[in-house]
Amino acid sequence: MKKKTTDNPFEVLGIAKTVTLKELDRAYAQLEFTYHPDNYSSESEKFEAEEMLYKIDCAYRSAKEIIKSEPVEQGIFKNILKTEDKPVTPKAEVVIERSGGKAEILKSYICEGIRKKFFFFGEKYPSGIRTEFSGSDDEVYLYLKIKNIDRTFFDLRIEWISPFGESFQYITNRFDQFTGSFIFYCWLDLFGVKKNNLYGNWKVKIYFNQKEKIELPFKISQ
């Protein structure tokens, strides 16, 4: 069994200090799996693994605290375009990203007339548009994230227009305190949209307080 003698939590976990919480969780899970005593048969190996596991648990807790206290831009937001909040003519850059490992910007916009800076993008998977096909039933959804949005925009409505002209407004949203952003999901599988109907020219309309509206076209290609 490989032994680790360091006390630095990041070294114990074998990760860089700049990792995101997600990457941390992934590395931790891998180590938990490797050093779980059930993986070993002899008593001495089991004992050693257990000791190592305690050390990993402790390092994970410390590392998590450290990462959480870092400014958010450090990790997941390094690829994101940002604009200044200009008091006179407020404008924002909106980016729709899609990537498979490497980020590919589908479209970016400068939007004027919006009271606060904001942008939207995908971080979670790691594009704004995520499709997943697993098991027997297809699960398809789009999501966008609006960051640094003026919290007075309580009435935010998102409408997605598919390449076939269908309008989807079934939205679940949440405010993510960690990233300080609103995330909007559109569960296309609930509307029976299948993988093949996803490709083409889409539009997303964002309504603010029922008055202001911006309309952003984007394209999903195979």
Added chain:
Amino acid sequence: MGNGNIVGIDFGTTNSAVALVAGNEVVIVTNNYGRLTPSIVSFVDDNEQLIGFSAKNYAALNPERTIRSVKRYMGTDKVFKINNREYTPSDIAAIIIKKLIDDAQEYIGEKVEEAIITVPAYYNDIQRNATIKAGKKAGIKVERIITEPTAAALAYGFTRTQGEESTILVYDLGGGTFDVTILKLQEGFFKVLATDGDSRLGGDDFDQKIVDFIVKRFQNEEGVDLRTNTLAMQKILETSEKIKIELSDRKTTEIMIPFIIADSNGTKNINYKITRVQFEEMIKDVISRTVPMVFNTLNAAGLEKEDIDRVILVGGSTKIPFVQKIIEMHLGKTPYKNINPDECVALGAAIAAGIKSQQIKKSIIRDVLPQPLGTDIDDDVMDVILDRNTPLPARHSKIYTTTEDFQTEISIMIYQGTSKNASENQILGEYMFSGIEKKPAKVPSIEITFKIDVNGILNVSAKDHDSGKEMDWTVKRDGFTKSLPEEDNNRKNTDFVERTGISNNDTRMRITESGNKSNLSLPPGSNFPTTTNRELQ
């Protein structure tokens, strides 16, 4: 490794099931009556007991000597007095487990020697140990206890072909217990992130609501209180369970109990209409108690509801459309339907058994501690050493000090539970640590370490940093039944039928033991307890 056969047992409040690995398949053991065995024991005489469906059928003729829902009493000191003999909950559970083992042996035509038994995730140490004891009494070796949601996740993971990482939420509402658990599934690794629950909330409460409805209406219309009539209450209880099941398929149904009582004016019948909407109204408050627990669990796992890839329903009560509706409403996600809520726990237990016997590819399960473990400090304050949702195995230490001058020994009380007052929690053990160097109060530095190993055994050790004296104890598997939540003490002396008339509120009551003052304290100047870990110091 023994060559004996190993099975997976889902010991439920209402129904139990046993499953095993046969060839490349995981199968539920069927007996003459079907795939599930009602968790009911009916004593005919000293030598004859009916178990399962036959006990259920016989129950109406023998209400005083029929025991149901024994799972609710696991780990309590409740005693069932039948035919001048006393039975503990473990004894009754053992009778049911023995029947399941017999069925499995008949099914495969070979002896079964070991079993993996599932328990609700929220079960505390005493309840888990009572379950292990029941297995032993049934004559089998309990290879390991796994939790019901973990078993359900194993069953779910087993049906998936691709090993992609996913996060699942298991909502387990059985006959008498509720659990919500969030797990992360990776290739060969099942990691529990967080769990919460209530070991006294379930489908029985829904039956009780219908019982209350019938009794109240009968009282209003006929002026007769049926609660005092054992036989009538038994009939009503049985009918209520049937009505509950019927209302899952139908919008309206009729409660029909002919000849419920007979008096000088002749016999009385019950014939009431009940709609699904009425039923939903009755159970709303019970179901809504589960919702905050779902969100607490999400919070503890550091997740939002959108992070959940699948919602899996386990337990017979999740077949109620209203339960599904509430979950969907709050989680914004349609629950996964391709898994049988009645059978997946037993199947999962069998998969765990198959892993053990190397018939199934190895998977590692990392469970969490369901309820905090700690000791009492100052004036009955519960000081947590191992917090809830700590991944197991686990080890953690804290520094404590003395409360009196020249104190040379301390008693370390070990509690499990979420109450801030130590005495309201379940006591697991009490140990005396002596050999502390004579010092003024608040000066000694005593390190107390809790360790739970991979088999779930709790080990407690204490060390005085000045004298170097060290002691350690293993918390006994047989449990420690000095004190119990008072709810159980209250119930102890009421007989079964009377008890079914009590609506089951989840009020945990205080144990009023005066002068319960600890001789243990946190070191001075520490607003926050000093947490140490040996490795990273």
